[in-house]
Amino acid sequence: MNGTLTTGDISGATALGSIAATEKTVFDHIHSWLVTVDHKRLGLMYIIYALVFFVVAGIEASLIRIQLAAPNNHFLSPQVFNQLFTMHGTTMVFLVGMPMIFGFANYLVPLMIGARDLAFPRLNAFGFWLSVFGGLLLYFSFIGGEGMTGAGSAPDVGWFAYAPLTGKAFSKGHSTDYWILGIMIGGFGSIATAANIITTILCMRCRGMTLAKMPLLAWLNLIMCGMVLIAVSPLTAAQIMLLLDRFAGSHFFDTQAGGSATLWMHFFWIFGHPEVYVLIIPAFAFASEIIPVFSRKAIFGYPVMVGATLAIAFVSLSVWAHHMFTIGMSSTSNTFFAVSTMMVGIPTGIKIFNWLGTMWGGKLRFDTPMLFSTAFLFQFLIAGLTGIMLAAAPFNWQLNDSYFVIAHFHFVLVGALIFMIFAAVYYWFPKATGRLLSERFGKWHFWLFLIGFHMTFVTMHIPGILGMPRRIYTYEAGRGWGIWNLICTIGVAFQVIGTLIFVINILLSLRKGRPAGNDPWDAWTLEWSTSSPPPEYNFAEIPAVKSRRPLWDIKHPSDPDWKYE
Amino acid sequence: MNATTATIPFETRSAATGAVPLESSADWSPSKGVVGMTCLIIAESAIFTIFVVAYLYYLGKDLSGPTPRQVLDLPILNSICLLSSSATITFALRSLRNGNTKKFNFWWLVTIALGAYFLLGTGREWHHLIHDKGLTIQTNLFGTTFYSLVGLHASHVIIGLLALSIVMAFAITGAVKREHAERVHVLGLYWHFVDVVWVVVFTVVYIIGR
Numbered sequence A: 001m002n003g004t005l006t007t008g009d010i011s012g013a014t015a016l017g018s019i020a021a022t023e024k025t026v027f028d029h030i031h032s033w034l035v036t037v038d039h040k041r042l043g044l045m046y047i048i049y050a051l052v053f054f055v056v057a058g059i060e061a062s063l064i065r066i067q068l069a070a071p072n073n074h075f076l077s078p079q080v081f082n083q084l085f086t087m088h089g090t091t092m093v094f095l096v097g098m099p100m101i102f103g104f105a106n107y108l109v110p111l112m113i114g115a116r117d118l119a120f121p122r123l124n125a126f127g128f129w130l131s132v133f134g135g136l137l138l139y140f141s142f143i144g145g146e147g148m149t150g151a152g153s154a155p156d157v158g159w160f161a162y163a164p165l166t167g168k169a170f171s172k173g174h175s176t177d178y179w180i181l182g183i184m185i186g187g188f189g190s191i192a193t194a195a196n197i198i199t200t201i202l203c204m205r206c207r208g209m210t211l212a213k214m215p216l217l218a219w220l221n222l223i224m225c226g227m228v229l230i231a232v233s234p235l236t237a238a239q240i241m242l243l244l245d246r247f248a249g250s251h252f253f254d255t256q257a258g259g260s261a262t263l264w265m266h267f268f269w270i271f272g273h274p275e276v277y278v279l280i281i282p283a284f285a286f287a288s289e290i291i292p293v294f295s296r297k298a299i300f301g302y303p304v305m306v307g308a309t310l311a312i313a314f315v316s317l318s319v320w321a322h323h324m325f326t327i328g329m330s331s332t333s334n335t336f337f338a339v340s341t342m343m344v345g346i347p348t349g350i351k352i353f354n355w356l357g358t359m360w361g362g363k364l365r366f367d368t369p370m371l372f373s374t375a376f377l378f379q380f381l382i383a384g385l386t387g388i389m390l391a392a393a394p395f396n397w398q399l400n401d402s403y404f405v406i407a408h409f410h411f412v413l414v415g416a417l418i419f420m421i422f423a424a425v426y427y428w429f430p431k432a433t434g435r436l437l438s439e440r441f442g443k444w445h446f447w448l449f450l451i452g453f454h455m456t457f458v459t460m461h462i463p464g465i466l467g468m469p470r471r472i473y474t475y476e477a478g479r480g481w482g483i484w485n486l487i488c489t490i491g492v493a494f495q496v497i498g499t500l501i502f503v504i505n506i507l508l509s510l511r512k513g514r515p516a517g518n519d520p521w522d523a524w525t526l527e528w529s530t531s532s533p534p535p536e537y538n539f540a541e542i543p544a545v546k547s548r549r550p551l552w553d554i555k556h557p558s559d560p561d562w563k564y565e
Numbered sequence B: 001m002n003a004t005t006a007t008i009p010f011e012t013r014s015a016a017t018g019a020v021p022l023e024s025s026a027d028w029s030p031s032k033g034v035v036g037m038t039c040l041i042i043a044e045s046a047i048f049t050i051f052v053v054a055y056l057y058y059l060g061k062d063l064s065g066p067t068p069r070q071v072l073d074l075p076i077l078n079s080i081c082l083l084s085s086s087a088t089i090t091f092a093l094r095s096l097r098n099g100n101t102k103k104f105n106f107w108w109l110v111t112i113a114l115g116a117y118f119l120l121g122t123g124r125e126w127h128h129l130i131h132d133k134g135l136t137i138q139t140n141l142f143g144t145t146f147y148s149l150v151g152l153h154a155s156h157v158i159i160g161l162l163a164l165s166i167v168m169a170f171a172i173t174g175a176v177k178r179e180h181a182e183r184v185h186v187l188g189l190y191w192h193f194v195d196v197v198w199v200v201v202f203t204v205v206y207i208i209g210r
Helices: A009-019 A026-034 A039-068 A078-112 A121-144 A175-203 A216-247 A261-295 A302-316 A331-359 A368-391 A393-399 A403-433 A439-465 A482-512 A550-555 B011-015 B032-058 B076-097 B101-132 B141-172 B178-208
Strands: none
Touching: A039 A078, A039 A121, A039 A403, A039 A482, A078 A121, A078 A175, A078 A216, A078 A261, A078 A403, A121 A175, A175 A216, A175 B032, A216 A261, A216 A302, A216 B032, A216 B141, A261 A302, A261 A331, A261 A368, A261 A403, A261 B032, A302 A331, A331 A368, A331 A393, A368 A393, A368 A403, A368 A439, A403 A439, A403 A482, A439 A482, B032 B141, B032 B178, B076 B101, B076 B178, B101 B141, B101 B178, B141 B178
8 A cells, every 4th residue: 555665675684694593402592592682682581571570570469469358367477468568569660660661672772763783782781681680689588588597588678678677687687688789780780771772872873863853762761761870870879878787887877876767768769759750751652652653643742742751850850759748858848849749740741642632633543552552641640640649748648658659659650651561562562573462362451451450559549548558468347448458459350360361462472473564553663664573683774764754754755754844 | 555564675775875884874973982981970970979968968967986077187199199190091092092002001001000099098098097096887977978988989999990900901912002092082981080079079078078
């Protein structure tokens, strides 16, 4: 339908690459993955690594929900409960969220800007293996937390590890040290990869691709990586201090010797809040690529989208103390952090309107990626609204550390981030494997997960408002919390089944999926111009572009984008 | 509907420009090394900022002595050495760009010597503080923040010296040539950063804090 597209010499070059792959043993294949510096393989390994830990942390969450399903339940002991919520939170943020977004950035950024690899391929492999080592170190605590001689114990200090609980006096053994070291090493990997992606985007764009013609995914990943540099380092610094406290006997967070527990809170949330945006900006990036393609329209308000993301990144660096309203700050501080937090709503609102503007009047196609993206829009809006509620300091005093907060940030991290990760997997799976995921399974996955998600997390607001604090391992009957917790737990079952269908879909489609071709969605960015899966060198010839939608220009030579941009 | 299967050629391929260079040539294309090192410096700056904030936050909050004024002396000679090493590394790089490798080797060696002298001075200062004044990292908040901030900087000097020494080892064997100026320049950026951090640490610890 798109006129006379001839087969260029790219496909010829692809055939060349596959000749070498004929006489290899299984061991050779494993070896080649272990020593690879190819951004696509590293990207896939990041994503698989994140999916494995997604299942692990999902099991931890399910155990937590089973324990809370009924009052006075003794399915888990309090000690195990503490370990599970610590490991669930830590794993989801550091071993699922971070590797997932870096996996997609790794895979997609060079393909979308017309480059052959990241700027520093070996540094890229180094960053990945550091992340893996950090994750394994954290999970080794289950068998090694008390040292090799004692029974193991996972960290149980919560994912934000408040002082003075983490001090040597209160956290004996080494479980807290595994938390510190595992996360710190993963952090080094994140900083290395972020620097790598920034350098790639700034130095290796193909001819004609000015910053203003980059796909939004590249722009948003550039901003995300800049935030990683500024936001992850404070956590590293604070963790160095905590290590010194625990091993060298210093007094940073030792309140007995004049140290301050509040300072840890500040340092942690100086990392912790921007971290939320580090995780959510890639979700915006996926939405900004997927929604236009399935609306058959160019993104609405490209420059405003970039500006709004920059504004979110900038403002989000000055909102951290909204996690700390209850410690008793001055009213000036309370006002400042409440106002700055609410200000984040302005650029975020602009982005939601722009996505809606993209869909408005478009020829919408509701394939699975678009279904997840549409749900993301609604759910992210609700997450933002409860966020603004929590930004009001007096309201926050009432609900801080209650299940209302848990419901709020799970709307962000599951309702927005995980939904967009699913969308991205459905959208780019054909590029990475050459086969489409099954739409039928995809729709089952979507609806089951959607129903389960809302059963769990819409309901979870209510026990929060009724006063149920987070991190309690059980509660008395007669509080009025039981029925709501039961509904939350039933919702988890739907999410688990949905996720199982997703995993089965991936495994089946890898073998039997419909062949995708280069460009199954009729999309417009450069990654769809090369074969699926792309050859090791991505492009036989480095492309040159004239507009933000280079493939549109080629498919519609009579009406190219560059005439209007 | 052949758009889904056909490989799409780029119109520019017919532009008869010959081989397309491996690296891109976008509108603005800075050196990869410089951008990468800048990213590292930004991340490191954030780490140092947190340590400096902790130092200032705990200043004067000690429950027991000694205080900075009682035990700290101004490390003037030390600071002069480290800061002038920023100048000598610039001389070295200029020589390398001009292709004068002998001069490069000389100035590079001077840079290493100045950095090593600084490290030695810090070692002597710590020895004095620990053995004569009884200040360790466990003594009080001043000890905690002082040793960690100055120690963090010193560890960066050590890493810098290791990297400079590796380049020196190559330079002695004659492997560092004019065309490597860009790469060596990237290492130079790190060294300048270490020096600038010292200006901040000096100001915070020895001027504001004393």
